[in-house]
Amino acid sequence: MAAKELPTMYGLSESDPGQDLIKxxxxxxxxxxxxxxxxxxxxxxxxxxxxxxxxxxxxxxLNETDxxxxxxxxxxxxxxxxxxxGALSQYLGISSxxxxxxxxxxxxxxxxxxxxxxxxxxxxxxxxxxxxxxxAREQVGRHHAKRFxxxxxxxxxxxxxxxxxxxxxxxxxxxxxxSTTAGEAD
Numbered sequence: 001m002a003a004k005e006l007p008t009m010y011g012l013s014e015s016d017p018g019q020d021l022i023k024x025x026x027x028x029x030x031x032x033x034x035x036x037x038x039x040x041x042x043x044x045x046x047x048x049x050x051x052x053x054x055x056x057x058x059x060x061x062l063n064e065t066d067x068x069x070x071x072x073x074x075x076x077x078x079x080x081x082x083x084x085x086g087a088l089s090q091y092l093g094i095s096s097x098x099x100x101x102x103x104x105x106x107x108x109x110x111x112x113x114x115x116x117x118x119x120x121x122x123x124x125x126x127x128x129x130x131x132x133x134x135x136a137r138e139q140v141g142r143h144h145a146k147r148f149x150x151x152x153x154x155x156x157x158x159x160x161x162x163x164x165x166x167x168x169x170x171x172x173x174x175x176x177x178x179s180t181t182a183g184e185a186d
Contacts, residue, residue: 011036011039011040012024012032012035012036012039052140052143053067055139056136056139056140059135059139060111060132060135060136060139061109062106062111065092065094065102066102066105066106066111068091068092069088069091069092069102069106070106070111070112070128070132070136071136071140072087072088072091072092073112073126073127073128074128074133074136077127077128077133082117082118082125082127083125083126083127084117084123084124084125084126085099085100085103085124085126086099088102088103088126103126110129110131110132111128111129111132112126112127112128112129112132113126113127113129114126115127
């Protein structure tokens, strides 16, 4: 694959010119260039993902929290699980009052319906309507299918390298977030 010109806002020379965060002495220029290309591609992918999300939200007339709730309900439905308002509150990290308001709004627009809990008569469940499920599959699912195609085209060894990179990056970012929030608590 030919190298293409990518935005450089994620490049080390632009983001850390004084080497305050990343000391680059002893790292070969070719390695630094390749790392910059990885960072640029990750940035490009995040930009495209944001465009996909905004497009889906506009099409379905939903906000980001609504979309996360819809995805949770679809995943639960596929797994044969029920979703309660309390489970949505915990998953989304919002208050039960906010979840109730969101469910009321989603129900009024035909995206979800309330049902009786299968085992607890005092509780209710929320499930996505078939129309919204189909719209979400068309709007978001087709993008996930493209990711699958790219991953499927790789060899098992290449996929293991990508998995290791993504898992390591996620772990490092989570660790940096944990250390930042720990400092705020002090």
